[in-house]
Amino acid sequence: MTSAVSLVDRVKGILGPGEGARVEQQKGYLEVTVDAGSLRDAAARLKAAGFDHVKSVTAVDYPAKNQIKVIYHASSMLDEELSKYVVGLATLVDRDDPVVPSLVGVWLSAEFQEREVYEHFGVRFDGHPDLRPLLLTPGLAAQRPLRKDFKVVEEDDYLKSTFEEYTSTRRWV
């Protein structure tokens, strides 16, 4: 895959030497890992180079390493050549107090998806214009459901508890 190799070099060129970025070819996208401090700068450089929107903003929880990885999958719609590739701009943050600079100022398309990561993982996006839960109710969002320590309790075929006990969990508040 010559094109993928040249894309690695191209992305390294876009990011410049001073970022300390790690660039790896993954299956179907190119993962670029930077420090949280240089995330906004790296995003601005990618945007200027033609990566004009984000397709997905998401996070992955690693409890063993006490880290959360936030990934922005960016690509292009206007540049036909770049539209063939997806760059995953990732950063690792501390699981106890995850704070990431918001990239809404760079990519407006990240606005709703950052809200989704905020409610599901508790990652705070510094500088987000409107950081509040999107899909979940505030009570459920406080439990950070997509973290690995949130266990999904599946109901039994037969209702074991009383209605009062069942409603007292109040998961949906």
Next chain:
Amino acid sequence: MAEASGTVALPGMDVRRLERNLYEVYIGPAHPGSGHMRIVVRVEGDVMVEVDPDIGFVHRTMEKLSEGRDWMKNIPLLERMAILDACNVTLPYVEAVEKLLDVDPPERAKYLRTLLCEINRVASHLYGFGIFGVFLGHSTLYMWAFGDREIFVELADRLTGARLTHSYPMFGGVRRDMPDDFGQNVRRAAAYMRRRLDEYADIFLRNPNIRSRLAGVGVISGARAVEMGLSGPNVRASGVRYDARLAEPYEAYDRVDFEVPVYEEGDSLARAWQRVDEIRQSLSIMEQAVDWLERHPREGFIHEKFWKTAPPIYKQVYAGAVPYAGKYRVKMIPLYASLRVPAGRSFARVESGRGEIIYYVESDGKDTPYRVRVVSGSFRNVIAFKYAMPGHRLADLPAIYGSFDYFPPEWDR
């Protein structure tokens, strides 16, 4: 309008006065036609000044649920996002897992997937048209579109055995081959639908009543659409020639001949025409796919890695030795049940009826995924409610809303 208390109740809406001439209107989550979504609109007079889409009423945390299920069992789970577009919705998941498994499906499976994707796309666009008709008070289009959609649902049924939730693509292939007379039925359906599309245009898109409600309403420029990250027909109706089928051709899309229609206007009317043109292209792709499938021998629709573990009854049925397998208890191919996917991360994208759908799948080598991330086309389009609606009158809300081909279960996931 407002009482002294500041609150009035209208059918399906709740209105609250904030200050003189500024009202907050709550639409949904259970108003006729919208699906499960609430929109909080601030109107000055009847001009919308701020629109806040409040979504999540049918959120089922599919990303969380999929972490607790076997790789294979996630296919029927994830297709519940958009049952009317089931093949397109699960295909990128299957592709992402195939990338991790390093399995390339046989050629015949790729054409069969392409065929079902296009059948689903037509059905999905017709469904969108029907709801759009309801929004604009055009109940004839609703009846027509839902009636004609039935043909494509029936085609999917004959191909897969299920009308909507067919779980057709599997890792390394598809669930079954097409019936003998399928090509003939596809050609008949395509010929019928082409004629009907002209009638749709006459009764709906060229109807002066409808045109006056759609033309110049909800205009989004190409640059703005890209900035918001819209996807699918909505971005192409704004003059941006982006389609996942072109950008990163998957399945058989690099071998079938099709065009990607693009409209420059970016208004609600262009988004409606966009879908008509896309249906025409889909019909042509369906015909090309069945032509290819009829010309080539009926063999190899699952990758050898999985097929060689299949119980003998599978091979007997496809060799013609067993005319009817219904009386036997046929089990799943065992390798799917015990599947462990090598550790790694992968990303796949597919152009579904309502826009691009992407999956990010991470595996740590176990029998369940470590993380599955899905972003559907509708979810990326919902941001347009916030940025494209202000400045229009409240009466334009259904016209803009319907033109985005919304689908709440898909964006809530």
